[in-house]
Amino acid sequence: MNDQQFRTWLADAAAAPAPEDLRLRVAAITTAPPVAMRRAGMSWRRPLAIGLVAAALVGAALAAGTIIERPPALPGNGLIVVATGADPVVADPNRGVAIGRNEPMLGGESVASGALQGALRASWSPDGQSIAYSTDRSVTILDVATGERRPIIRNRPCLQSCATAWSPDGTTLAVGIGDLELYDVATGVLQSVIDTKGTPDSVSWSPDGATIAYAVRPVLYTVRPDGSELTQIHSEGEVDGSPERSGPAGGGLERIGPIDVAWSPDGRRIGFLSSDRFMTTTDGWQLKVVVIDPDGSNRRELADAGTCFCLGGGPPGFTWSPDGTQIAFVTLGYIPPHRARDLTSPNGGGGGLYVAGIDGAEPRMLAADFDGTPTWQPVP
Numbered sequence: 001m002n003d004q005q006f007r008t009w010l011a012d013a014a015a016a017p018a019p020e021d022l023r024l025r026v027a028a029i030t031t032a033p034p035v036a037m038r039r040a041g042m043s044w045r046r047p048l049a050i051g052l053v054a055a056a057l058v059g060a061a062l063a064a065g066t067i068i069e070r071p072p073a074l075p076g077n078g079l080i081v082v083a084t085g086a087d088p089v090v091a092d093p094n095r096g097v098a099i100g101r102n103e104p105m106l107g108g109e110s111v112a113s114g115a116l117q118g119a120l121r122a123s124w125s126p127d128g129q130s131i132a133y134s135t136d137r138s139v140t141i142l143d144v145a146t147g148e149r150r151p152i153i154r155n156r157p158c159l160q161s162c163a164t165a166w167s168p169d170g171t172t173l174a175v176g177i178g179d180l181e182l183y184d185v186a187t188g189v190l191q192s193v194i195d196t197k198g199t200p201d202s203v204s205w206s207p208d209g210a211t212i213a214y215a216v217r218p219v220l221y222t223v224r225p226d227g228s229e230l231t232q233i234h235s236e237g238e239v240d241g242s243p244e245r246s247g248p249a250g251g252g253l254e255r256i257g258p259i260d261v262a263w264s265p266d267g268r269r270i271g272f273l274s275s276d277r278f279m280t281t282t283d284g285w286q287l288k289v290v291v292i293d294p295d296g297s298n299r300r301e302l303a304d305a306g307t308c309f310c311l312g313g314g315p316p317g318f319t320w321s322p323d324g325t326q327i328a329f330v331t332l333g334y335i336p337p338h339r340a341r342d343l344t345s346p347n348g349g350g351g352g353l354y355v356a357g358i359d360g361a362e363p364r365m366l367a368a369d370f371d372g373t374p375t376w377q378p379v380p
Contacts, residue, residue, distance in 0.1 A: 074265055075322040078128055078377030079105075082317075082330060082353055083119040084370050087111055091366040093321075093328070093355050093376075098367035106131070106144040116142065120161030121373045126170045128378045134162035139175055141185075152183050152190065158199055161373075165203040165212070172225070174212055176200030182225065194227045202261040204270070206294070213270055215258040220270070220296065233296030234258075236274050256285060260317055260373060263294075264358075265324035270294060273305055273318045273329060289318060289329055289360055303360025306331030306351065317371065320358075322378035328355045329363075332371045 079099070082089040090099040090111055099105060101112040109115040116122060119133035131142045132152075139153040139162050153162065156177055163176035173183040180193045180200060193212075200214040211222050213233075220234040237255030257274025264271060270292050275285040287305035292298060305317070317330025332351045352370060356363035 074324055075126075075128070075378035075380065077321045077323055077326070078124075078379040080319075080328055080353065080355075080366070080374050080376050081106075081116065081122055081124070081131065082367070082370070082372040082374045083116060083122040083133060084372035085118065085120050088116040088119065088122070089353065089367050089370055089372065091353055093326070093366060096364070096366065098353075106142070106147075109147060115147070121163060122375045123164045123166060124375050124377045125166050126168055126378055128380075131375070132164040132166065132173055134158070134164055134175075136161050138162070139164060139173075139177070139183075141173070153177060163200050163203040163214070165205045167205050167225075168207055168209045174203045174205060174214075174225075176203045176214055180212065180214055180223070193225065194223055194230060196221075201259065202272070204261045204263045206263050207265055207267040211294075213261050213263060215261045215272070217258065218255060220258050220261060220272075220292075222294070233294070234292055234299070236272075236290075257290065260319070262319050264291075264320050265322060267294070271302075271318055271320065271327065287331055289327060301360075302327070302358075303329070303356055303363060305329050305354075317353075317374055319374045319376050321355075321376050325358060326355055327358055327360065328353065328374045328376060330354075330371055330374055 077093060080091045080093055082091075087101065088111060090105050091097065092099060099111060102110050105111050105113075106115045116131065116133050118135055120135055122131050122133040124131055129144060131144060133140055133142060134153075137155055137157050138151065141150040141152060142148075143150075152173070153175065156162075158177050165174045166172070167174070171185055173185065174193075175181045175183060175190075176196070176199060178199055179195045180203070181190055182193055183190045196214065196216055198216040201217050203212060203214045205212050210224065212225060213220060213222050215221070218235055218237040219232055220236065221230060221232055223230045236257040255274045258272035259274065261270060261272045263269075272290055273287055274290045275287055286307055288301040289303040289305050290299060290301050292300075319328050320326070321328065330353050352368035353366045353374060354363040355366060
């Protein structure tokens with residue numbers, strides 16, 4: 001194919017239209033080849049032009065759907081930070097160790113320096129650069145690189161602590177505080193989405209950004225960010241007053257969940273903590289890691305999350321790893337006197353932070369003897 005034949009093919013016979021700017025660049029290619037190619041007797045214009053056209057055709061094929069674009073990779077797994085109401089607990093799941101109180105943690109600050117001190121809940125931003133943390137009356141965003149703090153809510157009481165969840169693109173923070181509200185990070189505007197008829201215990205945004213799940217125990221709801229399509233998808237226990245489902249005072253809930261609702265990174269499951277049944281006051285509550293499908297169906301228990309002597313309150317403590325391959329949960333690990341202490345298994349009573357596979361198998365302890373809410377850092 002000589003130059004004229006190539007130009008004719010480009011103009012008339014290409015399998016997909018090439019952009020006009022590409023045609024102009026091809027037409028403007030100089031006739032003077034590089035020295036090395038000229039000495040070898042090689043023409044360089046056609047290979048370069050063909051490469052440019054090939055790139056254009058691939059782009060056209062992607063746009064037309066004839067080539068399937070690979071989905072973006074999920075983020076990796078960074079630190080797990082547990083808000084405890086005092087100093088946070090920080091663990092490196094990749095090394096399998098807790099980080100000491102005097103080791104650098106956030107923005108060069110140590111665990112004991114005051115970073116997140118007093119936080120009851122926390123959630124990493126999607127880029128892993130910020131943490132939204134809350135107390136029982138406030139919500140603040142911490143820039144982990146600079147240590148700068150941006151107050152969002154001040155002196156507005158939550159039920160226990162204000163639940164927060166970032167939108168997948170990191171532009172908006174959902175906050176459960178009396179009702180469900182959205183905070184626009186760029187403008188600083190906070191507005192109500194819907195009256196939840198009770199303070200949400202936890203909030204989670206679906207990975208596609210289309211839906212927010214929130215729990216007002218024992219009911220789990222989903223709603224669109226604009227407040228439309230409010231749906232009750234699941235109830236984790238009903239009050240019916242029957243003897244087998246009553247607490248010591250009668251009329252209690254069989255289950256105390258959902259606690260710490262969290263959408264899986266692939267969007268196919270919603271996980272949380274719950275008890276499987278009410279126990280006696282000497283045996284406490286038997287907690288489970290539970291998952292359901294996004295429509296509320298197919299409830300199944302993944303793992304034992306230990307025993308809690310909490311009279312139905314329940315410790316918070318569940319999250320997914322950013323890459324969707326693991327789960328992390330926190331349990332108080334109350335030990336009745338007749339049971340032996342076993343720090344290797346939540347079922348054996350050891351309280352603290354555990355990490356397990358997404359099927360709940362082989363949980364391993366990263367840090368012991370505390371309770372709180374874990375949040376797992378996404379990293380590039």
